[in-house]
Amino acid sequence: MRRWNGWGDETFNMALPQEGNEFLSKRIGAGKPLPDATLQDVCDRVPESRLPSLPDQRLDNLIDSGPEARVRHARGQSLADWLAMRSGEFGVFPDGVAFPRSSRDIQALLQFASENDVHLIPYGGGTSVAGHINPIAADNPVLTVDMGEMNRLTDLDRESQIATFGAGTPGPLVESQLRAHGYTLGHFPQSFELSTIGGWVASRSSGQQSLRYGRIEQLFAGGRVETLQGTLDLPTIPASSAGPDIREMILGSEGRLGLITEVKVRVSRLPEHESFHVVFFPSWESARAACQQLVQNRTQLSMLRLSNAVETETQLALAGHPRLIGLLEQYLSLRGSGEGKCMMTFGLTGSRRQCKSARSEARRICSEYGGVYTGTHLGAKWAEKRFTMPYLREALWELGYAVDTLETATDWDNVDNLLGLMENNLRHGLDDRNESVHVFTHLSHFYGQGCSIYTTYVFRVAESYEETLARWKSLKHSTSELIVANRGTISHQHGVGKDHAPFLPVEKGELGMLAIRSLCNTFDPDALLNPGTLVEGP
Numbered sequence: 228m229r230r231w232n233g234w235g236d237e238t239f240n241m242a243l244p245q246e247g248n249e250f251l252s253k254r255i256g257a258g259k260p261l262p263d264a265t266l267q268d269v270c271d272r273v274p275e276s277r278l279p280s281l282p283d284q285r286l287d288n289l290i291d292s293g294p295e296a297r298v299r300h301a302r303g304q305s306l307a308d309w310l311a312m313r314s315g316e317f318g319v320f321p322d323g324v325a326f327p328r329s330s331r332d333i334q335a336l337l338q339f340a341s342e343n344d345v346h347l348i349p350y351g352g353g354t355s356v357a358g359h360i361n362p363i364a365a366d367n368p369v370l371t372v373d374m375g376e377m378n379r380l381t382d383l384d385r386e387s388q389i390a391t392f393g394a395g396t397p398g399p400l401v402e403s404q405l406r407a408h409g410y411t412l413g414h415f416p417q418s419f420e421l422s423t424i425g426g427w428v429a430s431r432s433s434g435q436q437s438l439r440y441g442r443i444e445q446l447f448a449g450g451r452v453e454t455l456q457g458t459l460d461l462p463t464i465p466a467s468s469a470g471p472d473i474r475e476m477i478l479g480s481e482g483r484l485g486l487i488t489e490v491k492v493r494v495s496r497l498p499e500h501e502s503f504h505v506v507f508f509p510s511w512e513s514a515r516a517a518c519q520q521l522v523q524n525r526t527q528l529s530m531l532r533l534s535n536a537v538e539t540e541t542q543l544a545l546a547g548h549p550r551l552i553g554l555l556e557q558y559l560s561l562r563g564s565g566e567g568k569c570m571m572t573f574g575l576t577g578s579r580r581q582c583k584s585a586r587s588e589a590r591r592i593c594s595e596y597g598g599v600y601t602g603t604h605l606g607a608k609w610a611e612k613r614f615t616m617p618y619l620r621e622a623l624w625e626l627g628y629a630v631d632t633l634e635t636a637t638d639w640d641n642v643d644n645l646l647g648l649m650e651n652n653l654r655h656g657l658d659d660r661n662e663s664v665h666v667f668t669h670l671s672h673f674y675g676q677g678c679s680i681y682t683t684y685v686f687r688v689a690e691s692y693e694e695t696l697a698r699w700k701s702l703k704h705s706t707s708e709l710i711v712a713n714r715g716t717i718s719h720q721h722g723v724g725k726d727h728a729p730f731l732p733v734e735k736g737e738l739g740m741l742a743i744r745s746l747c748n749t750f751d752p753d754a755l756l757n758p759g760t761l762v763e764g765p
Contacts, residue, residue, distance in 0.1 A: 231266050231298060231299050231312070232264075232309075232313055233309065234617040234620060240621065241619055241621070244546070246549055247544055250541070255664065256663065258687050259688070261688050261692060261695070266295070273294035274320070276368070278322045279345075281339070289332055289335075290325045290370070292323040297321050297322070299324075300324045300373060301319070301320045301321060301362065302360070303354065303356060303361065304353070306629060306630075306631040306699050307700075310692055319364050323371070325372045325373065329488075330458070330488040333372070336370070337454070337486070341455055341753070345368045346369045347486070348369065349372050349425075349486050349487075350371050351375075352422040352423045356724075357724030359430065365758070372486060376393075378397065379392070379404070380396070387463070388495065389492070390405060390491070391450075392404075393488070393490075394424060394428075394487045394488050394489060398415070409497055412424075412494050413495060414427060414446060415435045415436055416433065417617065418617070419614050420614050427443045428447050428487055429482060431443060433720040435671070438529055438530055439527075439574075439577070440529075444475070446492045448463040453485055455756070456749075456750055459485060483751065483757055484750040499577065499579055502606065503572060503610050504575070504600070504602065504603055505600075505605040506590075507568050507598065507601065508568065508598050508599075510569065511569050517571070518533050518673060519639055521589060522673040522674065523675050526588050527581055528574060529576035529577075530572070530574035531571070532572045532573075532669055534571075534572075535669065536567045537665075539568055543556070563597060570605075628685050628686070628688065629685070629688050632681060632682065632683050633681075633707070633710070634679060634721060635679065635710045635718070636674075636677060636679040636715065637677050637714050638714065639676065641677070641713070642680065646682070648709050649680065649710065650668060653684045653702055654666045656701055657702070662698070664686045665684065666684045668680060672719065672720065686702070710730075711730045711733040712733065716734055717730040728762060731762070743762055
């Protein structure tokens, strides 16, 4: 059973080792947890549904207006959502949750919404960390549309290597259904366990092995979108110069134009070999330069990740096994990577011959910058836990700590500047409250032009939920303003939602925002589809 007030399977827990708790206590102080509301408490607060009478039995069979379904679909996974769920102060609930099984069902729901001024919010895996799926306070009833019943591989064109899925198919089902035929999509965001293929398209998702397989915009070949103006079919053409790409309009549309019901993606045959390797560098400067050369040389890696010194220190502290980590630290110190060292993880995916050649080139480049190659043991540990790291929020919460992330992307000449501004602002963001913030960063999703910056920050919860939320808002909003004012995108991989919408105009400009609003108005003139998401207001 999925947690109603947190991440993932409620039977799975990821404990923080004792060394990790001591590490955080030394840096930001001992935490004191806040009390959690119960599911029954929250269900008792759900108001009567405002949905109008359903016109036929078919729609009635699709919609659940019970309190528990509405609670479970009211929030995503941002820290603000977490605090709302844990405190029980949700604010606004959807008035019902629909579970369509086909495009025809979606058409009926759209007609119902249009005739009754009902807001529709598409719901994939509920993993949004930017407020995509949260209903807004309005006079209109709200119907959340859970796409989870549309979760199957419906076609596989082996000659063209195009697979067709229902939009509600979660990551594990995408891969298991493809692997049964010898294929993979290769799209592995950290939210892989829960997020869906339709959600990946709607939010322009990026997977951890995008160096090999590409982001979702390279994988999305076409599909079907049900809109208030009719059905939009996107043909699977390899490439076209026939005007603006309608497929690109749907990518990142976040439910504002219509509901994606069918996704056609470009798949690959399962690789012969895959492995993950770790290298330690004596300094940030040498490590970053090595990454830049690797990606600009087009070394055939499938993934690349570089942790700065504080993240490296934190990861080793949270790993447990202090004796083994101590031996590793001694070895690295003897090799010149002691205090201030930075950890790089890189992946090799493909034929054995390709991977052998790429490993040789990667090791040669890393050694030129003083890198110490440590093999595949730590890389295998990363691969083993790469989808379970969100569970750490639960462990930290129980110890009285809140954790959140901020991510962006920028050009190489601006990486160090923007990273420094972000970390400094977060690290000192609660000085006025005499509270410390533990901040660390890694680079990932590398491009010849630049890379993404992914920063994590941990702070102690306050004496109340209200003050804890105020602390988060201060850190999140001030750092978001810094990002867009200093040549960073407001989101590289998490989308815009409602949380990031205020910062989008800086990136897109006045004319760009006019174009986006015009597109939304064309498909949805009455602003019934996920209002407040992507662009502020109706």
